[in-house]
Amino acid sequence: MARRIESTATTVRPRKRPVTIKDVAAHLGVSFSAVSRALNDRHHTSEDMKARVRDAAKALGYVPHTAARMMHRAHSQTIGLVLPDLSNYIFAETASVMAEQCYQAGYQLVLGVSQRDPQIELEQVESMRAMRVAGVIISPCGQSLPETHRLLASMPSVQLARRNAELKIPTIATDDRTGSRNAMRHLLQLGHSRVALVSGDQTMTDKERLEGALDALSQAGVEQPSGLVLQGPLTAEFGREATSRVVQMEHRPTAVLCTNSVLTIGVVDAVQRAGLSVPGEMSLIGYGDPEWFRLWGPGLTTVQLPITELAQACAMHLLRQVGEGGEHEAARRPFEMMLDTSLLLRGSTGPAPGNS
Incomplete structure (x- = not known):
């Protein structure tokens, strides 16, 4: 006797495709190139058109393709930060302050950890260069490699806290x-x-x-x-x-x-x-x-x-380099800024035995 076999398969619905620039253009009744120019903030596009495109893109759920946008720019909206490690609270706090500073300026902070190894440090800087970061803030190893020095000197960069005399870039540190x-x-x-x-x-x-x-x-x-x-x-x-x-x-x-x-x-x-x-x-x-x-x-x-002041000063100077056209040598001219420390007295110090 034949048996009826019930299908338990579920219907697979095609996934909704992502919204594209063509969809935004069709929605507004304008050309693809007009929407592209507005999204990339081109100077010859009116502010009214930019606003209309942004509103339409948001309403339709359009998400820009980050990699594609980077191809049309000299650099991405990212700042690189290379630290020796995160076990020292100073570096963790520094990264937190810088991330906020960069965010407020419209940039994302990308973190690399060198593990105090000069070769890893070089690889981190090379990776950030390949990512087209706008610039790099670095707290260098004690013996950074010559290739690291050359890479940093060729882009907007700032030396944080630790001074390496071989690095010919701006330095912001504590006294x-x-x-x-x-x-x-x-x-x-x-x-x-x-x-x-x-x-x-x-x-x-x-x-x-x-x-x-x-x-x-x-x-x-x-x-x-x-x-x-x-x-x-x-x-x-x-x-x-x-x-x-x-x-x-x-x-x-x-x-x-x-x-x-x-x-x-x-x-x-x-x-x-x-x-x-x-x-x-x-x-x-x-x-x-x-x-x-x-x-x-x-x-x-x-x-x-002064960790907060140190981190803010580094971020602000790098962002200023980028904003002033940091690809030019004059914007990267080396200088030193030294911030004061302070002695904070608590209960662990007292007169030497016999001197009380």
Whole structure:
């Protein structure tokens, strides 16, 4: 006996095709080229026509083809930002401020992370160049490659926070040498003469922060005891290991000045593990001001960086380069802008033991 087989297949309806420029043109009763000129904001198209086209495109649900529009422009409406990493709160906050600044100016921020590797840094810049970004803001590696220098010099670009003398582009940074000098002077005024310095060893910024602290010692006629300058990678592990060594010395330091917020994590951990009271037995100064500096124990005295102002200044200068025709050499002429730091006093610094 024959059986009737019921079909369970569902009807597949053809997907509605995307709205095109031809559809917008037909809706308005104008030519394809007239709509194209209006959407691309051509100067010889009237403002009335541009408004009519924009309204019609919005009503019909037209979405511009970004790649096609880029082909007709010297650059896209994007700004590239290349950072060493995002583990340092300074870079995360910088990216957030810049994204807002670019958005307000009609640009999208594209982020690349170099992982402190010069080759990866070059690849990030090359990729952004291929994407036709309007310009690049970069916080460079300590040893950027010559090809990276050439690429950045050929386009609108700004060096952020870290200064690389080989990069012949505008630089906006903080006056770190003065910042660390003032921090060391504060410790000297409290009677500390044995101060451990925990610093990075990779960038010009590391060097300037260390030299600023040593300047203060030299100017005060205080000789830095041997074994109290500790340089290494910018990691919490190195900060912990370096501080663990100095707190076990027979004549241990009475204070630690750290030149990086990530290193400071390890410094604080090592001091706590050693059971030293802060600031009674050990005074501490950090660098930067992540939220935990304010919440930890007595609060951490630190060199505060003007992150918002720094990020805004970099974004504004790059956008100005782009707006003034950044393909021309004059718009990219190198200069340096240095922003002031400030010493933020909290409860982690006090008189040296025996000086209270």
